[in-house]
Amino acid sequence: MWTTRLLLIILLVSLPLHHGLADSAARAYLIPELEQLRPFLGTTYRAEFDGENQKKLVDIARWERALNGTAVRILHSINKGEYGGESIIFYDKTQQSLRFYYFTTAGFYTEGRSHFEDGKLISIETVKGNQDGITQVISTASLSPSGVLTMSSAFKKGQEIASTHTVHYTPVENQTPTFK
Structure with a gap:
């Protein structure tokens, strides 16, 4: 008993x-098509850099698995919610490519495609409704062996590159993107 x-x-x-x-x-x-994004997942990154007029910016970005592994979600906020956005990356079976949408607190959004080239994530996105006239963003994301995420971006207005920047994000604990 x-x-x-x-x-x-x-x-x-x-x-x-x-x-x-x-x-x-x-x-x-x-899903197999998202496996190359796995090294980014489950990590929160922090970057400090200068914005317009040398304003100090702190960006906190969290990369995570979403929708039962059929998507990747990136949530980020700058200066505790002064600006932020959310991206959803997914595999589009019809177009057989990685696609994404990025929605912002500034009221504009982007849609784009991504692919890996030489271990780097290359993204080209079309911007919809940006008040500053940005129409396209081309970016490269790479992850170093030490876990530093480097994002390099070129911002276009029409056919001309209006500005570029490179930001280095380090992994952090106990920080999350914050919104107002």
Whole structure:
């Protein structure tokens, strides 16, 4: 009788543990087309850089698996919500390419395509509704062996490059993108 009770107790105690392992495995799943993004996932990055008029900017960006592994979500905020946005990267089966949408607190959005080239994520996005006249952004993201994320971007107005910048993000703990 005690043996039966002991086995029942062990079973009841271990069920949540097994359930947790299954959940962990499910959270880790990514569709094959997104696997190259895995090194970025589960990490929050922080960058400090100068914006317009030498204003100090702090960008906190979180990369995570989304939609049962069929998408990647990037949430970022600058200066605790003065500006921010959310990107969803997904594989478009019809166009057989990585695609994404980026929605901003400034009221504009972008849509674009991404691909990997020489270990770098290259993105070309069309900007819709930007009040500063930016029409396209071309960016490159690379991850160093030490975990530093480098983002280089060129901002176009029409056919002309209006500005460029490169920002280095370091992994951080206990920080999250914040919105007002």
